[in-house]
Amino acid sequence: MRDSGFPDAGGNGSRSAHRDNAVFAALDLGTNNCRLLVARPQGDSFRVIDAFSRIVRLGERLGSTGELGMSAMDRTVDALRICASKLQRRGVTLYRGVATEACRRARNGGAFVARVAAETGLSLEIIEAREEADLALTGCASLLDPAVPNALLFDIGGGSTEVTWLARDGERWSIVDSVSLAIGVVLLAERLGRDRVCPDAYAGLVEETAQALAAFEATNVIGPKLSAGAVQMLGTSGTVTTLSGIRQELPRYERALVDGSSLDLADIRAVCAELRGLDWKGRAAQPCIGSERADLVLAGCAILEGILKVWPVPRLKVADRGLREGILLGLMREATAGR
Secondary structure (H helix, E strand, C coil), rough: CCCCCCCCCCCCHHHHHHHHHCCEEEEEECCEEEEEEEEEEHHHHHHHEEEEEEEEEEEEEEEHCCCCHHHHHHHHHHHHHHHHHHHHHHHHCCEEEEEEEHHHHHCCCHHHHHHHHHHHCCCCCCCCCHHHHHHHHHHHHHCCCCCCEEEEEEEEEECCCEEEEEEEECCCEEEEEEECCCCCCCHHHHHHHHCCCCCCCCCCEEHHHHHHHHHHHHHHHHHHHHHHCCCEEEECCCCHHHHHHCCCCCCCCCCCHCCCCEEEEHHHHHHHHHHCCCCCCHHCCCCCCCCCCCCCCHHHHHHHHHHHCCCCCCEEECCCCCHHHHHHHHHHHHHHHHH
């Protein structure tokens, strides 16, 4: 079992923490966001007692330099200090923090993780793409329909896009294959530009994504199963949650109305087309986008449309959950096994 990973976390650390009295924490440091959940066990699930999310853009200019920039690292460390304070205040006994694509790709990713430990007391693991897919599945599995034998799960991130092909195996879902594409919203947004997007540039990114998935489709032959109605699709990312909020015309983003919602293919295309017609100011004015994500949302739309070009499902389900929830459920299993 994992230690709490920072000083004076409460009690004697995770090894002595009784599951029912434990306080769990999961931290996901991605290319664009730093996200934290703190929770207590509640039956087979958990009850969130604290949360934190901040756009840090750790992967800013990573595509052109191959390294994490100093200002991006400084912003991220500032956010992680807040996370460490929350863990301390909540008396967290079981903690896991992971770093994904930006730290995987950057030449100085390991050095940055060491800096985080030295300056905040937080331990971070740089996990591989397959484990990222495993954790996302654990966090999202309850939204999948067990009556449909196959599923495509995708996560459009800041630095990469993960696509996982799943099959129903008795009472649970198993990963048949997964792929991590070096295509993410931060990297593509830097290519698209900040304001109005050239239609040809957008179409090029859609095609680039579709071509990047061609080998995955050829290996797994998903298309015929999709045509037969034997494939469902579940998306977990800021892109799909944003589009769901816009489609529902929400005056402000509400997780309860977005998580588990559905988007029709025609609606996705219509919302993406609407957003392409807006400049940065127009996108920022959307209550489910805001100024921090106004330059990123079209890159996410292009990736999503590329995925749907390969696998045009009539409808997909939206998840406002994933990696952090998967970490929390894994920590709960560890705590139960360690009794």
